[in-house]
Amino acid sequence: MAEKIYLYDTTLRDGSQAEGISLSVEDKIKIAKRLDLFGMDYIEGGWPAANPKDMEFFERAQRLTWHHARLAAFGRTRKPGGRVEEDENLLAILQTGVKVATIFGKTWDLHVYQALNTTLEENLAMIRETVGFLVERGLEVVYDAEHFFDGYKNNPDYALACLKEAASAGASWIVLCDTNGGCLPGEIEEAVKRVRQVIDKPLGIHTHNDGELAVANTLAAVMAGCRQVQGTINGFGERCGNANLCSVIPNLELKLGYRCLPPGHLRELTEVSRYVSEIANVIQPNNQPFVGYSAFAHKGGIHVSAVMKNASTYEHIPPEKVGNKRRVLVSELAGASNLRYKAAEMGLKLDGRQTSDVVECIKELERQGYQFEGAEASLELLLRKASGEYRQPFQVDYFRILVEKREDQEATAEAIVKLRVGDQVVHTAAEGNGPVNALDNALRKALEEFFPAIRRMRLTDYKVRVLDEEAATSAKVRVLIESRDANNSWSTVGVSTNIIEASWEALLDSMEYALLKEGAQREAAGA
Known part of the structure; x- marks a missing residue:
C-alpha cells in the first residue's frame, strides 16, 4: 500500500x-x-x-x-x-x-x-x-x-x-x-x-x-x-x-x-475548492492549477485537434481525477477541431462547409470586438443557427427608449418593444431605473405570457468594456451579460458603438438561450 x-x-x-x-x-x-x-x-x-x-x-x-x-x-x-x-x-x-x-x-x-x-x-x-x-x-x-x-x-x-x-x-x-x-x-x-x-x-x-x-x-x-x-x-x-x-x-x-x-475522495477536490471560495466570498482564479475553470481549457486549434485524438497530448492528468472537466474554447484562434468538439457537446452535426463558414464568421466577429470565450451561450446560439436546426422563438420588430431627467429628481427610463410570437403581435412598454433595466422589463413583459420560463431567469451580472478608448464617447463597446435560473448560469455578448444596442443584443441572446434550455429540459423530461 x-x-x-x-x-x-x-x-x-x-x-x-x-x-x-x-x-x-x-x-x-x-x-x-x-x-x-x-x-x-x-x-x-x-x-x-x-x-x-x-x-x-x-x-x-x-x-x-x-x-x-x-x-x-x-x-x-x-x-x-x-x-x-x-x-x-x-x-x-x-x-x-x-x-x-x-x-x-x-x-x-x-x-x-x-x-x-x-x-x-x-x-x-x-x-x-x-x-x-x-x-x-x-x-x-x-x-x-x-x-x-x-x-x-x-x-x-x-x-x-x-x-x-x-x-x-x-x-x-x-x-x-x-x-x-x-x-x-x-x-x-x-x-x-x-x-x-x-x-x-x-x-x-x-x-x-x-x-x-x-x-x-x-x-x-x-x-x-x-x-x-x-x-x-x-x-x-x-x-x-x-x-x-x-x-x-x-x-x-x-x-x-x-x-x-x-480512496475516491480526490475526485471531490474541485468541488471542495469552489465550496470554500464561495463560503469565503472570494473569486477563484480561473487559471488555478487542477481546480480552476481554465485548468483544462483548450483554445488553440492545433491543441484541440490533438486533444480530440489523445487528451494526454496537452493534459498532464485526466481532469476527472480531480473532479474538473475539459473545456474547448472558440475564438479567432479556433480551427475546425474546436467547432466540431463544441458542436458534438451540443449534439449538433456541422458539415465541412458549415464548419468553415462558422470559423470565418467567428474570426470576423472577434475582429469587430466580440469575444465568445466568456459568452458560450451566444456561441451556442450561433452554432445552432449555422446548423439550420434552430428556430427563433420570437422576432423583434423594434424597440424605443425614452430617458427623462427633471430637476431635483432621479432620471427614469421607459422602453417600448414590439415583437412577434408566431402570428401574434405584442406591443408593450415598461419603466426601469435605467435604459437597460427598462428594456429588460419590457422584453420580459412581452414574453412571459407565451414563455413562463422567462419568469424563472434573472440577470446576475452586467459588464461593459470600451474596445477603442481613443474614440472617447464614440468608442465601440462590448457588453457581457450573465444570467441564471434555478439550475444553470450562462453568459451572452453584444458589441456596438451604441451601448444600448450592444446591451440589447446580449439581452436578446440571454432570453433566447433561456428558452432554448427550457425546451431541451422539457424534451429530456419527456424522453
Missing part, C-alpha cells in the same frame, strides 16, 4: 488571515464539516486565546460528530518568565476540549532576541515546559517550529536544539516552518535531511508562498522525509498565502504515489 501523508488544514486559522477574508463562526463550521468529509486528517480551528470567535467555534464543534478529522487548537509557547500553569493561552486550549494542540515556538535566534526579548536558554525552557504541560494532560502536541529554515541558516545548532526540546518533551509531530516564505526547494530538502538525522519524531512541513514556491517547497520536504503537510484550501493566507493544498494533494497522490485522502 502507498505510504500515508497526513493532511493538516489551517484554512480556518492561517487562511482567514488573508486580506479580504473574514469567516463567521457559521462559515468556519461549514468549511470544517466539508473538510472532515473530504478526508482531512487534522483541521486547525483557530487560536482560542486570541479570538473569542475561535473559542465559540470550538464550543460548537464539541457538539458535532466528526467522521475523519481531528480538530486542533492553535497557540504559542508560554510567555518568557511565566508559568505554564497560569498561562491564559494554554488554559484556553484546554478549555476547548480538543485532543490536539498545535504550539508554535521560536527557533530563530533573531526572533528570540528581538521579538521575545529573552535569552536563548529561556526560549528552550519555554518550548520544553509548554509541550510537556500539554502532553501531561493527554493532548497530542504538534510543535510548529516557527521560522525554522531562517533560523537553521543563521544558527543551525540552536535551531536544532529547539526541535530537540520539543521532541524530548513529548511532541508527536515536529513541523518545520518556512514562515517568511523565502526559501528555495534545495534549501528545504537539505535542512529536512539534516533534521532527520537528529530528530526521531515524525516531521511535518509548513510553507508560505512569498517566493511562489510554497507547493514546490512542500513537495521537496515530503520527498526529503516529512510526513505531515500543512496548508490551506486554495492557498489562502497572510501576505502571498500558504501552501495550496488543492495543488499539494494531487501532486502527492498522482505524481509521487503517496496516499493522502480516502
Whole structure:
C-alpha cells in the first residue's frame, strides 16, 4: 500500500488571515464539516486565546460528530518568565476540549532576541515546559517550529536544539516552518535531511508562498522525509498565502504515489475548492492549477485537434481525477477541431462547409470586438443557427427608449418593444431605473405570457468594456451579460458603438438561450 501523508488544514486559522477574508463562526463550521468529509486528517480551528470567535467555534464543534478529522487548537509557547500553569493561552486550549494542540515556538535566534526579548536558554525552557504541560494532560502536541529554515541558516545548532526540546518533551509531530516564505526547494530538502538525522519524531512541513514556491517547497520536504503537510484550501493566507493544498494533494497522490485522502475522495477536490471560495466570498482564479475553470481549457486549434485524438497530448492528468472537466474554447484562434468538439457537446452535426463558414464568421466577429470565450451561450446560439436546426422563438420588430431627467429628481427610463410570437403581435412598454433595466422589463413583459420560463431567469451580472478608448464617447463597446435560473448560469455578448444596442443584443441572446434550455429540459423530461 502507498505510504500515508497526513493532511493538516489551517484554512480556518492561517487562511482567514488573508486580506479580504473574514469567516463567521457559521462559515468556519461549514468549511470544517466539508473538510472532515473530504478526508482531512487534522483541521486547525483557530487560536482560542486570541479570538473569542475561535473559542465559540470550538464550543460548537464539541457538539458535532466528526467522521475523519481531528480538530486542533492553535497557540504559542508560554510567555518568557511565566508559568505554564497560569498561562491564559494554554488554559484556553484546554478549555476547548480538543485532543490536539498545535504550539508554535521560536527557533530563530533573531526572533528570540528581538521579538521575545529573552535569552536563548529561556526560549528552550519555554518550548520544553509548554509541550510537556500539554502532553501531561493527554493532548497530542504538534510543535510548529516557527521560522525554522531562517533560523537553521543563521544558527543551525540552536535551531536544532529547539526541535530537540520539543521532541524530548513529548511532541508527536515536529513541523518545520518556512514562515517568511523565502526559501528555495534545495534549501528545504537539505535542512529536512539534516533534521532527520537528529530528530526521531515524525516531521511535518509548513510553507508560505512569498517566493511562489510554497507547493514546490512542500513537495521537496515530503520527498526529503516529512510526513505531515500543512496548508490551506486554495492557498489562502497572510501576505502571498500558504501552501495550496488543492495543488499539494494531487501532486502527492498522482505524481509521487503517496496516499493522502480516502480512496475516491480526490475526485471531490474541485468541488471542495469552489465550496470554500464561495463560503469565503472570494473569486477563484480561473487559471488555478487542477481546480480552476481554465485548468483544462483548450483554445488553440492545433491543441484541440490533438486533444480530440489523445487528451494526454496537452493534459498532464485526466481532469476527472480531480473532479474538473475539459473545456474547448472558440475564438479567432479556433480551427475546425474546436467547432466540431463544441458542436458534438451540443449534439449538433456541422458539415465541412458549415464548419468553415462558422470559423470565418467567428474570426470576423472577434475582429469587430466580440469575444465568445466568456459568452458560450451566444456561441451556442450561433452554432445552432449555422446548423439550420434552430428556430427563433420570437422576432423583434423594434424597440424605443425614452430617458427623462427633471430637476431635483432621479432620471427614469421607459422602453417600448414590439415583437412577434408566431402570428401574434405584442406591443408593450415598461419603466426601469435605467435604459437597460427598462428594456429588460419590457422584453420580459412581452414574453412571459407565451414563455413562463422567462419568469424563472434573472440577470446576475452586467459588464461593459470600451474596445477603442481613443474614440472617447464614440468608442465601440462590448457588453457581457450573465444570467441564471434555478439550475444553470450562462453568459451572452453584444458589441456596438451604441451601448444600448450592444446591451440589447446580449439581452436578446440571454432570453433566447433561456428558452432554448427550457425546451431541451422539457424534451429530456419527456424522453
